[in-house]
Amino acid sequence: xxxxxxxxxxxxxxxxxxxxxxxxxxxxxxxxxxxxxxxxxxxxxxxxxxxxxxxxxxxxxxxxxxxxxxxxxxxxxxxxxxxxxxxxxxxxxxxxxxxxxxxxxxxx
Amino acid sequence: xxxxxxxxxxxxxxxxxxxxxxxxxxxxxxxxxxxxxxxxxxxxxxxxxxxxxxxxxxxxxxxxxxxxxxxxxxxxxxxxxxxxxxxxxxxxxxxxxxxxxxxxxxxxxxxxxxx
Numbered sequence: 001x002x003x004x005x006x007x008x009x010x011x012x013x014x015x016x017x018x019x020x021x022x023x024x025x026x027x028x029x030x031x032x033x034x035x036x037x038x039x040x041x042x043x044x045x046x047x048x049x050x051x052x053x054x055x056x057x058x059x060x061x062x063x064x065x066x067x068x069x070x071x072x073x074x075x076x077x078x079x080x081x082x083x084x085x086x087x088x089x090x091x092x093x094x095x096x097x098x099x100x101x102x103x104x105x106x107x108x
Numbered sequence: 109x110x111x112x113x114x115x116x117x118x119x120x121x122x123x124x125x126x127x128x129x130x131x132x133x134x135x136x137x138x139x140x141x142x143x144x145x146x147x148x149x150x151x152x153x154x155x156x157x158x159x160x161x162x163x164x165x166x167x168x169x170x171x172x173x174x175x176x177x178x179x180x181x182x183x184x185x186x187x188x189x190x191x192x193x194x195x196x197x198x199x200x201x202x203x204x205x206x207x208x209x210x211x212x213x214x215x216x217x218x219x220x221x222x223x
Contacts, residue, residue: 004150031208043199043214044151051209088150092208095164096141098150 003027004091004099012105019076021102023089026070030093033065033072038086038101047074047087079106110134112215114200120221126188129218133181133202139163140177141212142185143199151199157183158206187220195222 006023013019023033032051036044050056050063050072062075072091076083086101113132121127133140138159143151154173155165160180168175172191177183187194197217203210 043217045214046211049209049211090150095166096153096156098143098152100148100150 002099003095003097004089006087006089006099006102008100008102010103010105012107013079015079015081015106015108017079017106019079019083019104019106021074021076021087021089021104023072023074023091023099024070025072025089025091025093025097027091027093028067028070030070030091032092033063034090034092035061035063035074036088036090036098037083038088040085044088044098076104079104081106081108112200112202112213114198114215114218116218117216118219118221120223121190122223123192124189126186127190127220128184128186129198129200129220131183131185131200131215133183133200134213137202137204137213138180139203139206139210140183141201141203142175142183143201144196145199145217146196154185156206163206190220190222192222195220 034049035047038044050065056063060077064073088101089099140157142154145151154168155175156163157177175185199217200215201212203212
């Protein structure tokens with residue numbers, strides 16, 4: 001079992017829709033959870049992080065964490081073509097692990 | 109504030125050759141990370157430094173990879189000898205303290221092709 005798993009995609013949504021990205025992790029001791037965005041040929045850049053159960057909102061982005069289910073998600077509201085990228089979930093516990101990423105395409 | 113610097117940006121070598129990558133973190137950042145990102149995969153942590161000490165190198169293939177961070181600032185990652193499967197982007201990142209809420213800032217990466 002991989003330490004961090006993401007829905008592999010690719011995911012396509014129309015402009016203005018909500019994009020939902022999901023991530024599960026195996027280490028129950030994981031403490032913090034990050035969402036990074038990576039454009040093709042570029043380096044990852046942080047979108048947001050969460051460490052407490054529940055929701056955390058930042059602009060059009062909402063991260064949701066459920067430690068009991070070992071599940072973290074990212075919602076992107078009012079998706080824009082500029083949101084088209086690969087989204088990486090990362091988890092900090094004993095070590096720092098990235099998932100394989102979910103490719104998102106927002107169709108104008 | 110200057111970002112994480114890496115060089116070279118691209119490198120093409122033949123298998124069994126040696127290669128070295130350099131990284132200069134954001135000024136004042138205590139923690140430095142080296143990642144390997146194979147096409148279509150997420151970054152894999154190779155080694156994490158806290159100042160000039162190694163925090164985690166459990167996923168570093170130590171028979172061929174080595175890394176150092178002398179003086180706790182810039183760092184070098186070396187591969188000797190390279191294999192075809194080492195073709196990847198090597199990312200360097202830094203963070204202020206390495207705490208579990210630390211944000212990692214990534215450099216532009218070095219794309220390595222092993223022929």
